[in-house]
Structure formats: structure tokens, C-alpha cells
Amino acid sequence: MATPLDFLDFVDTNKDRFIQRLAQAVEIPSVSGDPAHRHDVFRMASFLESQLKQYGVETKLVDLGTHTMEGESLKLPPAVLGRIGDDKSKKTILIYGHFDVQPAQLSDGWDFPPFQLTRDEKTGRLYGRGSSDDKGPVLGWVNVLDAHHTLKKPLPVNIRFCFEGMEETGSEGLDEFILAEVKKGKDSWFDGVDAVCISDNYWLNTRTPALTYGLRGISYYKVVVSGPARDLHSGVFGRMVHEPMTDLIALMSKLVDPKGNILIPGVDEMVPPPDEEERKLYRNLDYTLEDVEVSAGAKITLSDDKASILMGRMRSPSLSLHGIEGAFYGAGGKTVIPAKVAGKFSIRLVPPQTPGNVDPLVIKYLQDEFAKLGSKNTINVENMHGGKPWVEDYKHWSYEAAHRATEAVYNQAPDYTREGGSIPVTLTFAEALGVNVLLLPMGRGDDGAHSTNEKLDTSNFIQGTKLLGSYLYEVGAGKKA
Amino acid sequence: MATPLDFLDFVDTNKDRFIQRLAQAVEIPSVSGDPAHRHDVFRMASFLESQLKQYGVETKLVDLGTHTMEGESLKLPPAVLGRIGDDKSKKTILIYGHFDVQPAQLSDGWDFPPFQLTRDEKTGRLYGRGSSDDKGPVLGWVNVLDAHHTLKKPLPVNIRFCFEGMEETGSEGLDEFILAEVKKGKDSWFDGVDAVCISDNYWLNTRTPALTYGLRGISYYKVVVSGPARDLHSGVFGRMVHEPMTDLIALMSKLVDPKGNILIPGVDEMVPPPDEEERKLYRNLDYTLEDVEVSAGAKITLSDDKASILMGRMRSPSLSLHGIEGAFYGAGGKTVIPAKVAGKFSIRLVPPQTPGNVDPLVIKYLQDEFAKLGSKNTINVENMHGGKPWVEDYKHWSYEAAHRATEAVYNQAPDYTREGGSIPVTLTFAEALGVNVLLLPMGRGDDGAHSTNEKLDTSNFIQGTKLLGSYLYEVGAGKKA
Ligand SMILES: [Zn+2]
Ligand SMILES: [Zn+2]
Ligand SMILES: [Zn+2]
Ligand SMILES: [Zn+2]
Structure with missing residues (x-):
């Protein structure tokens, strides 16, 4: 009509x-x-x-x-x-x-x-x-x-x-x-x-x-590390106590590598690799590396191969570190040891991933890695929200x-x-x-x-x-x- | 009088x-x-x-x-x-x-x-x-x-x-x-x-x-990682681009370990270890582990030895991670890829350390470690302020x-x-x-x-x-x- x-x-x-x-x-x-x-x-x-x-x-x-x-x-x-x-x-x-x-x-x-x-x-x-x-x-x-x-x-x-x-x-x-x-x-x-x-x-x-x-679906996480009862002065307490930020940054560094690979065992592995036919689908889309560069405003693509980049977005999971709640975030130079810090990150999910099958892997991994740190601080991992792909x-x-x-x-x-x-x-x-x-x-x-x-x-x-x-x-x- | x-x-x-x-x-x-x-x-x-x-x-x-x-x-x-x-x-x-x-x-x-x-x-x-x-x-x-x-x-x-x-x-x-x-x-x-x-x-x-x-003296640093021209949506750009937060967290995780040891080569090593007489000085101070625990409000001392704890504060350098400027810091779950993030940390210095002899070690180390990441983002390390011990x-x-x-x-x-x-x-x-x-x-x-x-x-x-x-x-x- x-x-x-x-x-x-x-x-x-x-x-x-x-x-x-x-x-x-x-x-x-x-x-x-x-x-x-x-x-x-x-x-x-x-x-x-x-x-x-x-x-x-x-x-x-x-x-x-x-x-x-x-x-x-x-x-x-x-x-x-x-x-x-x-x-x-x-x-x-x-x-x-x-x-x-x-x-x-x-x-x-x-x-x-x-x-x-x-x-x-x-x-x-x-x-x-x-x-x-x-x-x-x-x-x-x-x-x-x-x-x-x-x-x-x-x-x-x-x-x-x-x-x-x-x-x-x-x-x-x-x-x-x-x-x-x-x-x-x-x-x-x-x-x-x-x-x-x-x-x-x-x-x-x-x-x-x-x-x-x-x-893609999503699972959004909050990993909270708590230590002192209040924020501390780094001059007074530095090298006397376990600092929550040190532990949290160590944990967050173990989630994803600079190439975008997810380091939590079993998460990337859940998704079957594409066959040649599927790759072709992505090669044929009206898209160039320049499109990513223009929309991101910088030449920062993870790969120089258009199909890989598109698959990264459309048929691969991704893990992004969004920020930290409770740490110093202002301009200038505050010399604080924050008492309680919450790292925020999320994983974009693709079939067959669901929050249901990914969350336990994430939570167990963070708890295990935290245990390896030998810290006297405490950790809590929480899924804030999620949705299936x-x-x-x-x-x-x-x-x-x-x-x-x-x-x-x-x-x-x-x-x-x-x-x-x-x-x-x-x-x-x-x-x-x-x-x-x-x-x-x-x-x-x-x-x-x-x-x-x-x-x-x-x-x-x-x-x-x-x-x-x-x-x-x-x-x-x-x-x- | x-x-x-x-x-x-x-x-x-x-x-x-x-x-x-x-x-x-x-x-x-x-x-x-x-x-x-x-x-x-x-x-x-x-x-x-x-x-x-x-x-x-x-x-x-x-x-x-x-x-x-x-x-x-x-x-x-x-x-x-x-x-x-x-x-x-x-x-x-x-x-x-x-x-x-x-x-x-x-x-x-x-x-x-x-x-x-x-x-x-x-x-x-x-x-x-x-x-x-x-x-x-x-x-x-x-x-x-x-x-x-x-x-x-x-x-x-x-x-x-x-x-x-x-x-x-x-x-x-x-x-x-x-x-x-x-x-x-x-x-x-x-x-x-x-x-x-x-x-x-x-x-x-x-x-x-x-x-x-x-x-102790201090040297306060800001390590800035910049990538996209503006904040990006993690759904749209996740696993397409190098994310500044991923790079920054990787760098920050390489500065200090959960036991308080400084990982920047040459920094801890600058300070001669205490002899038995100096240890005794610290053992004799009116101080207990409980004092740290009460003032920190938690049982999070790095050691159970009083003299070690006191030396950590008084005659050892310390490195504290204070926070990140430019990342998401609010409550809730924002799914952002921050465009430019600045990690803030400082090192407390003891003789013979000075900002003059420590800064070059810190800056070179961060630049070298960043180069190893293979990221297309850019880095800038800056000493914000400093003072000798x-x-x-x-x-x-x-x-x-x-x-x-x-x-x-x-x-x-x-x-x-x-x-x-x-x-x-x-x-x-x-x-x-x-x-x-x-x-x-x-x-x-x-x-x-x-x-x-x-x-x-x-x-x-x-x-x-x-x-x-x-x-x-x-x-x-x-x-x-
Ligand atoms: Zn003062
Ligand atoms: Zn003051
Ligand atoms: Zn919408
Ligand atoms: Zn939206």
C-alpha cells in the first residue's frame, strides 16, 4: 500500500x-x-x-x-x-x-x-x-x-x-x-x-x-570491597592497612584484557565461533572501519578487520568497566584511602549466554580471585540487573x-x-x-x-x-x- | 619556667x-x-x-x-x-x-x-x-x-x-x-x-x-588514558574499541600489591632496611595493633607485628590508589564507556627518596607498561604535586x-x-x-x-x-x- x-x-x-x-x-x-x-x-x-x-x-x-x-x-x-x-x-x-x-x-x-x-x-x-x-x-x-x-x-x-x-x-x-x-x-x-x-x-x-x-543481553555487576569503617588519610594509614582500592583494582584488572577478551573462564568459550558463511554476512554490511572511527571520534578499533569488528559488537559478548563508586572522582588530588569502593562493570551477552548461566561464573571467579589476594578486607559481588539476548x-x-x-x-x-x-x-x-x-x-x-x-x-x-x-x-x- | x-x-x-x-x-x-x-x-x-x-x-x-x-x-x-x-x-x-x-x-x-x-x-x-x-x-x-x-x-x-x-x-x-x-x-x-x-x-x-x-614526603600522580572523543554506549561499542578504563585499570593494578609492596622497580629498593637497633625503637613506642584497628575501625592491618606496622607508616614508602576522574562514580548502573579517565595515586616518600628521584621511575614504568598493552588509546602521566621527606x-x-x-x-x-x-x-x-x-x-x-x-x-x-x-x-x- x-x-x-x-x-x-x-x-x-x-x-x-x-x-x-x-x-x-x-x-x-x-x-x-x-x-x-x-x-x-x-x-x-x-x-x-x-x-x-x-x-x-x-x-x-x-x-x-x-x-x-x-x-x-x-x-x-x-x-x-x-x-x-x-x-x-x-x-x-x-x-x-x-x-x-x-x-x-x-x-x-x-x-x-x-x-x-x-x-x-x-x-x-x-x-x-x-x-x-x-x-x-x-x-x-x-x-x-x-x-x-x-x-x-x-x-x-x-x-x-x-x-x-x-x-x-x-x-x-x-x-x-x-x-x-x-x-x-x-x-x-x-x-x-x-x-x-x-x-x-x-x-x-x-x-x-x-x-x-x-x-545482546546484559548482566550488570557491582563488586564491593569494604575495609576500614571510614575513609582514611593515606599519610597516616598508608602501608599499615589493606586498602580496598588496591584489592578492587586488582580484581577489576582480571576481568577483561586490553584486546577485549573476557578473562572469566567459560564466558567467551560459551559462544560457538562463526563459520565462513556467517563471516560473509558481516563482510557484506555497509560498514567500514572509518564508520567506527567517526562515531567513536578516534582511531581505536580493536582490529583492522571489518568483519571482526562487527562480530565483536553483534555476535560476541563484551565486558566494559564503567567506574567505581566510593572512590575519589573529583579534580585535584585528594589523599584519601576510600573505605568502601564498588566497581561497576557489565557483560553484554549473546546466545546461548544468559544472566542465569553467566552470573555464577562471574561471582565465583571474583570470589576465588579475591581469596588469592590474601586481604583482610571483605568482598561482595552483586548482579544489579540483567536481560537475556x-x-x-x-x-x-x-x-x-x-x-x-x-x-x-x-x-x-x-x-x-x-x-x-x-x-x-x-x-x-x-x-x-x-x-x-x-x-x-x-x-x-x-x-x-x-x-x-x-x-x-x-x-x-x-x-x-x-x-x-x-x-x-x-x-x-x-x-x- | x-x-x-x-x-x-x-x-x-x-x-x-x-x-x-x-x-x-x-x-x-x-x-x-x-x-x-x-x-x-x-x-x-x-x-x-x-x-x-x-x-x-x-x-x-x-x-x-x-x-x-x-x-x-x-x-x-x-x-x-x-x-x-x-x-x-x-x-x-x-x-x-x-x-x-x-x-x-x-x-x-x-x-x-x-x-x-x-x-x-x-x-x-x-x-x-x-x-x-x-x-x-x-x-x-x-x-x-x-x-x-x-x-x-x-x-x-x-x-x-x-x-x-x-x-x-x-x-x-x-x-x-x-x-x-x-x-x-x-x-x-x-x-x-x-x-x-x-x-x-x-x-x-x-x-x-x-x-x-x-x-614522609609525597609525590601525587595522575595517569590519564584517552580514547574516544566522547563517552560511548557499551552496547554499541563494547568489543569494537580499546576502552580507556580497561587500560587504566590494568596500569593501576601494576602499581602496588595487596600487601602494600610497591611494584614500580627501584622505588621500595631505594630505602635501606632497618637494623635491629632501629626495629627496637619502633617496638618501644606506645602502640598496639589494636590502636590501628580502633582508628581504622576494622581489623585490616597488613601485618600482625607491631614494629612492622609502625615502620610501614614511618620509615617505608607507601602507594595508595585514590580514585578515578572521568569514570562513572554514581549509584545505579550506567552502561557507559568513559572517553577519558584519570587514575589518581600517590606515593609517600622516605629518605633518600624525593619526587626528583622517584618521579622518573614512576613515569617510565607506566609508559613501558602501557606500551605492553598494545592499546590504540593514548596515555599521559603527570606529577600533580610533590614534597620531599x-x-x-x-x-x-x-x-x-x-x-x-x-x-x-x-x-x-x-x-x-x-x-x-x-x-x-x-x-x-x-x-x-x-x-x-x-x-x-x-x-x-x-x-x-x-x-x-x-x-x-x-x-x-x-x-x-x-x-x-x-x-x-x-x-x-x-x-x-
Ligand atoms: Zn594539615
Ligand atoms: Zn591535611
Ligand atoms: Zn533506549
Ligand atoms: Zn538507552
Whole structure:
């Protein structure tokens, strides 16, 4: 089904208004990982709900209960559900997105205030935390609703929405809700869903749109070493006591080598090596070493072989050391022996790895290595959150519809990619609903999600809105099973 | 010379007023290492100057110029000089102290607001940043002046004061000033000084007053590993790029082992081992393993041998890992690959070590070890500040005076100790003025300088004030050379 021209025109004509709406969303610092911003995540839920309502969507805020963060009991942000269309002759698409964001502070090195949308007129870039991850894509769907409501056009499919506010912090509460809801059968909010579409990742590069059929899982760890009852003066106590930082750094140095190899016995070994055919898949993707270098901003690839680099991201586990809580982190030179330090690291997982089979290896290894240190300090290893990896059938009609929509909007065929990041709910939907899940990215590979100076290109926001709408038309053109 | 009773009585009678003055000083967060608090260091200089003036001291604020901190050009806090007494028949004592403090935040784990003096009526402890390091001792001298001014008693010696506001951050600018001043000869502020007395360290334990005749030096390092142009998402870039944190943690793990041995070739080896006689000195000090355990708040001593532990602090170098700037340090689980991380560590030095002979070993070692990693990231090693170690002749008349004063006030002989910390100016005074320097501590070994819940016991503040005054009387009783 060709996408109606009046919809496409509407998107072009309303560009500035759409950007204005994105600016409003970015101004709400809905950082789910910081208790001080929890009320902003709630504000963002209300903002999103009112946008949906305005365009004729029936909405519901779902209370997901409470959780504990930094020793504080906190209300979880609600899931924002939406429903529009109940035509039995049409397909039903469930759309997921998230309205929370990663932490960001100007002092992290941003060139712009992170919670204010800065529009660079020359490049067309829209800078701001959440611009690309994931407020831009979520508002892309809202733009599609806006267009159809304003033009009084019926949508080509029935839509169900499920937006969450804890994606960046382990999606707490959402799985339980989805599983409980699915159990209701006919009365479930998700009843009748034919496929799921998620726009929460990125193109592989800055040129070629992508459809994504795989995601790595994640297991996030905290290894805490405790010693003295309080921070000590290194002049007074240096070389008298076991220092927690010394022990922690020793442990963290034993997790991954500078080439990216994971040193925890059994973890890398779980993943079967690729055969020649699989290597070829990666060789054929529109990708160069330069793409990594441009998006990372430096010539720091682990290998000079494009296929190895892509496999490192898409079909290999990876271990990153994120930082240390409790140590000195400021500028200047504080001469402290920190009393209690928590190393943070995570492992990205690929099939057949799961938090369930990886966590015991990690925990045992750290405990064994700590025992070898002969320290009188104490250790505690904790899995903070986790999610299994996911790989989908990319020959499904939903992928075919997205393929056609991409060709129509961008005049080129999409790359078929697996993604290095995690969107844990993807697997939950796939398993609980038993339907196909499609990842249909809006942003580019250099958007800098989770990084300083996160941005979304105006063209990706506008063409991306067209893509999301066109995808619905292509799905609508297919026969209802 | 017996210390006059009216002075001792005055100190007891004015206890609450003295504590009130200490509270005023603690309320000024004069953190020299934080540009945001620089104006508070200036405020503290004014506060101190007005206190001195009030009691008849001729004062002078010395502009020490500017320096660069966190890329910002900042005015250095002034040195506060004071002069009282010009009687050629009396000895002249130069008193040094510092009015800046270490950083402190409630969120570091303090049980009390750090910049407010909290008086625990039950234990007599006075909690607050700077209470013991070094506002308490500095105000101890002010208390002595207060008593003599109010009682209209002449002081037994001429006094020169030199208080600085950058001690916690490398004493920038002070050495240059002292050396330039000394060159003025007869016109120097320090002309005629017979000995220097510094009250800026602690007893070895909580029972026995101490005289301190040695200090470790320090060399503070920053090793910066830079890679990507900005922070990256570990899902997108994990196992594609060389991660700066992986390289930095590898380097930091090669500096010191969990037993406290320094792994940089040549550093530990520089220090000759103790002979049996020296071991005995340490065995005889009033000190037990339990003292370390109580002041550290945990059973984490590196050895079960008291002499080894004491030598670790007093006559061995030590290397402490303080933290990492630029990595994730918050609570929660941010999945970031930090773009640029700076590991902070320092080495405490003992004779014959100096920053001059140790720095090249450290820098070369880190560069060599980094080269072995085979990383495409870049490294930069920087010495942030440093100071040579110092050991003094403890049979000098100034030490003898302090010994007698200690016996008079505390009814016991002092421990003769070397201290693990650094007060770089000690050596500058010793070398530039060519006179004896005495360290006469006011606080106890468990005061927690540089730590959370820093405190000074009321009795140490009050008896310490008597000790400082009595020391001046004992010096005054000696013949002017
Ligand atoms: Zn996202
Ligand atoms: Zn994200
Ligand atoms: Zn001090
Ligand atoms: Zn200090």
C-alpha cells in the first residue's frame, strides 16, 4: 500500500512543530537511575499520556509498584498504555518505547545543556539527552498519530502502545506486568497483537537505514570491597592497612584484557565461533572501519578487520568497566584511602549466554580471585540487573513491510543488523506474546546515546516519522492472517 | 619556667568561647582543592587575620599570585603573616599552620554536616571538617594570644606566624614566597627566627602525647588514558574499541600489591632496611595493633607485628590508589564507556627518596607498561604535586622544651614519632631558615583527618592550648643563644 501523500506532506509541513514537541520532552530530565529525578520520570509519563490522548488514543497509566534504589523505597514510574483502533479486519501492531533517559550533566563534558534541545542550524542536528534514545522515536509515533488525527484519516492498522519509564535502569516491574497481563487472555491489553515494533536503536552507520533482528543481553555487576569503617588519610594509614582500592583494582584488572577478551573462564568459550558463511554476512554490511572511527571520534578499533569488528559488537559478548563508586572522582588530588569502593562493570551477552548461566561464573571467579589476594578486607559481588539476548526471524511479514517502507522513504534497501545493546523487553514480548518483534531504528550510528552530546539529526526525525507511518501502511496492505 | 597559673586557668574558664570560635572557623568551607570554594578560603584568611589583629598581632596578607586548576586561572589564597614581640633578649619562634581543609560532603558518609561543628556532649568530641586538621591547632595558638592579651601578660617569646591556605593542595606559591622572603636578610619577615613550631599532625594513639621529628614526603600522580572523543554506549561499542578504563585499570593494578609492596622497580629498593637497633625503637613506642584497628575501625592491618606496622607508616614508602576522574562514580548502573579517565595515586616518600628521584621511575614504568598493552588509546602521566621527606634532630632545645611542656600538662613523657603524612613546608623552613623544626601535635591518632567524621576531642583542644602556651614558656626559660 503506497503511503498517502497527504500524510507525507503533513510531516514535512509540521517539521518545526514536531521539533518543538521534542524540545518539550527533552526539557523533562526523566533520569530513571537517579532518585532525585524520579518525579521527572512521572512528569514525563503525564506529558506522553496527554500527547496520546490529544490524538484520540485511549490511555491507561499502570502502577508498577515500588522498588528500592540507594536504600530508598521509591514508586516506580507508571507504564503508559495506549489503544487506538479495533477493526477486526486490520492487523494490530504493538508499539514499545521508553520515556526515561540516561543521566547527563554539563560537567560530564557536554557542549550544550543536556536537558534543553539545541538545534544546530548548519548541520540540522538536535542535541539533547533523550533526543535519539528514546524520546525522538517515541515522538515519531506521536507525530504519526498527530497527522492522522489532524487530517481525519483512519490509521491503516490497530495500534497498542506500551511505553515505559525504567528502561535505562533495568525495566523494573515491566516484565511482571506484561506476563500478568498476557495471562488475562481475551481481557489482556495485548490481546490480538499480531507483531511488535520497537524503535529504540540506531543505524549501523550514518548512511543506510537498518532493520535489526538481534540484541545482546546484559548482566550488570557491582563488586564491593569494604575495609576500614571510614575513609582514611593515606599519610597516616598508608602501608599499615589493606586498602580496598588496591584489592578492587586488582580484581577489576582480571576481568577483561586490553584486546577485549573476557578473562572469566567459560564466558567467551560459551559462544560457538562463526563459520565462513556467517563471516560473509558481516563482510557484506555497509560498514567500514572509518564508520567506527567517526562515531567513536578516534582511531581505536580493536582490529583492522571489518568483519571482526562487527562480530565483536553483534555476535560476541563484551565486558566494559564503567567506574567505581566510593572512590575519589573529583579534580585535584585528594589523599584519601576510600573505605568502601564498588566497581561497576557489565557483560553484554549473546546466545546461548544468559544472566542465569553467566552470573555464577562471574561471582565465583571474583570470589576465588579475591581469596588469592590474601586481604583482610571483605568482598561482595552483586548482579544489579540483567536481560537475556534475543535473535529474531527476519523473513517475517513485519520485516518485509519495514523493508518496503524503508525503500519508499529512503530509496535504498536496509541493512539487516544485530545490535550490541540491550532492550530487555524485546525478549519478553517475543516470549510472552509469541509474535514477531521488529526493531526499526530512527537514529544514526553516531547519535551518541548514553554519551555526551547525544543528538538526533532533523532529517532522521522527519524521514523517520515518515518511515514509521509508512511501515504501518505496508503492514496494513498485507492480509490479516 | 613554670607556666603561669592565670594562663592555665584562663584556658579552662574560656573553654566554651574557644569552642565557639572553632565552630565559626569550621563553618567556613575553605576547601582549597575545589575552585567553587576558593572564595571561602579567602574568607577564612580574613577571619584568621582579624582574630590575630584583635589580640595585638601585627598582620600582613601576602598575595601568592595565581595558579591553574581544572583549566581555570585562580587567585591563590593569601598567606596570613603575623608578628608579635620584638624583644632582643627573647627567643623568636615561627609558628606555621594552615587554614584550608580537605573536601567533605555529607554524601561521603558523614554522620554530621561536615561544615558545622557538632559537639557530642557524652564523648566530648567536636566533629567537623578541619576540627583537627588544622583549624583546631591554629586556633589553639589564637587561644594562647587571646589569654595573654586579655590578661595583659607579655608573651615569653617573640612570635612570627605564617599561616597558609593551600596546604591540602600542594602548598602552591608558599615555597617561592618563603625563599624570596629569606633572601631579604635583615628585612625578612622571618629574620631572627630561632626555631619553627608546627602543630599539624596527631598523636600515635589516643593516650600518649607525641613530638614528631620526621615526615614522609609525597609525590601525587595522575595517569590519564584517552580514547574516544566522547563517552560511548557499551552496547554499541563494547568489543569494537580499546576502552580507556580497561587500560587504566590494568596500569593501576601494576602499581602496588595487596600487601602494600610497591611494584614500580627501584622505588621500595631505594630505602635501606632497618637494623635491629632501629626495629627496637619502633617496638618501644606506645602502640598496639589494636590502636590501628580502633582508628581504622576494622581489623585490616597488613601485618600482625607491631614494629612492622609502625615502620610501614614511618620509615617505608607507601602507594595508595585514590580514585578515578572521568569514570562513572554514581549509584545505579550506567552502561557507559568513559572517553577519558584519570587514575589518581600517590606515593609517600622516605629518605633518600624525593619526587626528583622517584618521579622518573614512576613515569617510565607506566609508559613501558602501557606500551605492553598494545592499546590504540593514548596515555599521559603527570606529577600533580610533590614534597620531599624530612627528618629532624630531636635532641634540640626546642624538642626539650616541648618535652617538658608535655610532662607539665599531661603528666607523661611524649612518644617520639615519625609521621606518615606530609607537610611539605616543614622541609622548606628547615632548609631555607636553617633552624630546627618541631612538630607538636594537638589531636589524637583517631581524629580522622582527611576522612569522614573528622573530630577533635575537647580535652585535646583545651589541654592542647595549654601545651602550646607551656611550650612557649619552656622555650622562653632557655637562654637566648
Ligand atoms: Zn533506549
Ligand atoms: Zn538507552
Ligand atoms: Zn594539615
Ligand atoms: Zn591535611
